[in-house]
Amino acid sequence: MRFPLRGTGYRFNTIFILIIAITSFSVYFNTLFNGFVLDDISVILGNYWIKDIKYIPDIFATNVWGFSGRDANYYRPLMHLVYMLNYKIFGLDAWGFHLVNVLFHTLVCILVYLVALRLFRDQGKRDAPPSPWPSFAAALLFAVHPIHTEAVAWVAVPEVYYSFFFLLAFYLYIRIPENDGIYPLRWGYLLSLISYFIATLAKEPAITLPILLVSYDLLLNKPGMSRRMQFMKRHLPYLLVAGIYFILRIWALGGLAPRREDLGLNLTNNIVNASPLFLKYLEKLVLPIHLNAFHVYRPVTSILDFNSVVALCFMGVFIAIAIVMWKKHKFAFFSLLFLVVPLSPAFYISGLTQGGKFAFAERYLYLPSFGYFLILAIGIDWWIRVKPITVKPLTAACLGLLILYFIGTFLRNPVWKDNYTIWADAADKEPDNEIAHQNLGYALIYYKHRPDEAKKHFQIASRLKPDIADTIIQNGIDLTRRGMIDKAILEFNVALLYAPESVEARYNLGIVYEKKGWKEQAIEQYKLAVGIKPDFTAARNNLGILYAESGRIENAIEQFSSALKVNPNDNDIRQNLTRAYKLKGLTNPVEKELSRKGIAR
Helix, strand or coil, X not given: CCCCCCCCCCCCHHHXXXXXXXXXXXXXXXXXXXXXXXXXXXXXXXXXXXXXXHHHHHHHHCCXXXXXXXXXXXXXXXXXXXXXXXXXXHCCCHHHHXXXXXXXXXXXXXXXXXXXXXXXXXXXXXXXXXXXXXXXXXXXXXXXXXXXXXXXXXXXXXXXXXXXXXXXXXXXXXXXXXXXXXXXCCHHHHHHHHHHHHHHCCCHHHHHHHHHHHHHXXXXXXCCHHHHHHHHHHHHHHHHHHXXXXXXXXXXXXXXXXXXXXXXXXXXXXXXXXXXXXXXXXXXXHCCCCCCCCCCCCCCCCCCCHHHHHXXXXXXXXXXXXHHHHHHCHHHHHHHHHHHHHHHHHHCCCCCHHHHCCCCCHHHHXXXXXXXXXXXXXXXXXXXXXXXXXXXXXXXXXXXXXXXXXXXXXXXXHHXXXXXXXXXXXXXXXXXXXXXXXXXXXXXXXXXXXXXXXXXXXXXXXXXXXXXXXXXXXXXXXXXXXXXXXXXXXXXXXXXXXXXXXXXXXXXXXXXXXXXXXXXXXXHHHHHHHHHCCCCHXXXXXXXXXXXXXXXXXXXXXXXHHHHHHCCCCHHHHHHHHHHHHHCCCCCHHHHHHHHCCCCC
């Protein structure tokens, strides 16, 4: 393989596109043997929306988790529409959902090549088409880069199709001839607007596209600033589309971002953490090793923190390089913008769980990495022009990197086979990640039926986070409210592995057992709860009701009487006691005494 110089034109396009398609599909072919993982279980297997088109209005009228009753700040109706189409074609066969993801990834890789090629052509001489090889190399490296595994192998995240419609909108825009000043409503322009709107319905970062379009025109397309009105007309429709998206979002969510959580991370914390986060993202792009489904990110709390100082020094260098590029090489500067702009929403960590502990995620790099590979393509283009005699070593280096990336991605894909493989890998990569150990415990119970081994990981999680039992109990309560009884039962049982003496876990486990109709198991849990805490009147009251329903009236009277001694003003318990006595043909002695004294109740 040899990089030719200029003048190759587009005669190799079909072959190049075919090679890109085969490479991008084959590197993820083994994901077709994976199952559903993590959020796939809820948003696909537990999602009644995707099974009938009558739910389309609901899909557009609420948040992405609306089908389960959960609150969320995400508005992604396209995600459910894609799943609905998948379900119509494949049912609930996981391989079909994975196939669609791989096909979208293949289309994205082809767009990476076409967009890069077009950008190079726009910057080159019109009578001397640029070599397609740098764009080809960038597309192949994008196709097989291991950092993309999470985005492609995890069905429940919309990275691949949001990125497809984002890049398609951008590509259609830059294909419009430069002399079409106001960009009249022709098919290419109209399709670009439609594609942009679809992208916003897939994932929130798509809203950043107008920033890149304006940057493209100012930096690369260079429309005359004397035609400001034409320039505004060119971009105004995209802003109107963004406005429509925001109206839909506010209508569906009840606000732009209505949910508020006090996680100890304010605006200052977000600013301080932006540099360390960005440095970590670049690190994974350049050196994609130790990949993990759930990285632990420890937010810095002070600008004087060592990690913050290092990151700020790096950012200083990065900004200096960006300034030089802006002055000397507008194309390279625009490529940096393509890396930073779509990634920028990922720097907001206040709304994330665990106070930003899991703020870093590999999937966020899927679309932004295009900017990184575009910079590599610029470097390759420069190298083969300035030092043509070193083309062979450069070709060998690109092939070597391509092979390493391909092997790394292909071997990483099976990690996403099921929840056990994911959490086992996460716990092994980051032993201090209590969430990984906790979920590995769940997976060992669900998938491997190894409760003893699961208990060891629950104990590790408990050491790392002593109050984890309280969190699990609250999760169980939330699941109970949403009607997910089986999952709630698991949560309360896991909480008891952490804290066997937890009366809250026993009490709530009794409640969910009742909802399942398992009255004897519920009685046992209530008995254990009052054994630990004798003055737990709610547990005694529930226990008394179950005793009464099963005909054990004496036991019921005993529980109601004991509860009433603790809380004599509780009318519900007193009325239950009265009913129990009536079932025995007797009068409640408390009521009888009150009646004798003439006290109305």
